Amino acid sequence: QSVVTQPPSVSGTPGQRITISCSGSSSNIGSSYVFWYQQLPETAPKLLIYRDNQRPSGVPGRFSGSKSATSASLVISGLRSEDEGDYYCAVWDHSLVVRLFGGGTKLTVL
Amino acid sequence: QVQLQESGPGLVKPSQTLSLTCTVSGDAIGRGDFYWSWIRQHPGKGLEWIGYVYHNGNTYYNPSLKSRLTISIDIFKNYFSLELISVTAADTAVYYCARDNGDYNPYFDYWGQGTLVTVSS
Numbered sequence A: 001q002s003v004v005t006q007p008p009s010v011s012g013t014p015g016q017r018i019t020i021s022c023s024g025s026s027s028n029i030g031s032s033y034v035f036w037y038q039q040l041p042e043t044a045p046k047l048l049i050y051r052d053n054q055r056p057s058g059v060p061g062r063f064s065g066s067k068s069a070t071s072a073s074l075v076i077s078g079l080r081s082e083d084e085g086d087y088y089c090a091v092w093d094h095s096l097v098v099r100l101f102g103g104g105t106k107l108t109v110l
Numbered sequence B: 001q002v003q004l005q006e007s008g009p010g011l012v013k014p015s016q017t018l019s020l021t022c023t024v025s026g027d028a029i030g031r032g033d034f035y036w037s038w039i040r041q042h043p044g045k046g047l048e049w050i051g052y053v054y055h056n057g058n059t060y061y062n063p064s065l066k067s068r069l070t071i072s073i074d075i076f077k078n079y080f081s082l083e084l085i086s087v088t089a090a091d092t093a094v095y096y097c098a099r100d101n102g103d104y105n106p107y108f109d110y111w112g113q114g115t116l117v118t119v120s121s
Helices: none
Strands: A007-010 A020-024 A034-039 A046-047 A063-068 A071-076 A085-093 A098-101 A106-110 B003-007 B019-027 B035-041 B047-053 B057-063 B067-076 B080-083 B093-100 B109-113 B113-121
Touching: A007 A020, A020 A085, A020 A106, A034 A063, A034 B113, A046 A063, A046 B109, A071 A085, A085 B047, A098 B047, B003 B093, B003 B109, B019 B035, B019 B093, B019 B113, B035 B109, B047 B067, B047 B093, B057 B080, B080 B093
Parallel strands: A007 A106
Antiparallel strands: A020 A071, A034 A046, A034 A085, A063 A071, A085 A098, A085 A106, B003 B019, B019 B080, B035 B047, B035 B093, B047 B057, B067 B080, B093 B109, B093 B113
């Protein structure tokens, strides 16, 4: 059971807006930046969002991140079929003194 | 363009040592601007951060692996390495190396393609 929890799966139709949640505690999300990674099928993870809500160069504006208290969210607007894959949140945990990944959320585009 | 490439045996016997190397191109790891991390993914599962090394050899390891782990760096050959001793089937995973923006945050901006290591007799 992950310390940082994500829903195992979410789905949406093309063009739709979906949200992936990441829930933690005061020792991680509540006191550290959250990062999001996208892993498309059979590929390495790719940085999608850093420091809660910053997009690296090349990441489309359809992807956005936010955080409130001990939860974070990744929003994908204008969903596309090529967005199908796994999404992971990641954070530093001050109590466990380790970088943690959430369990991952599988996004299916119907 | 920064590129990372993992290399090493794809099959390791139980109780033996898993050794992998990550060769970096497009960035000089000796500059000290970044840290260099290993991350693994068990088959069909999520991601687990293993540890990092800095250009001066300083390391920080996941506490769950610390007793079995060594990460080292060769700034002249521009690669860093992982050694995990006394492996079991639970160490079977895809191992990724990544450029790490350091401090405490899990901020990995470039990744290798990953290499599958199977622990089996």
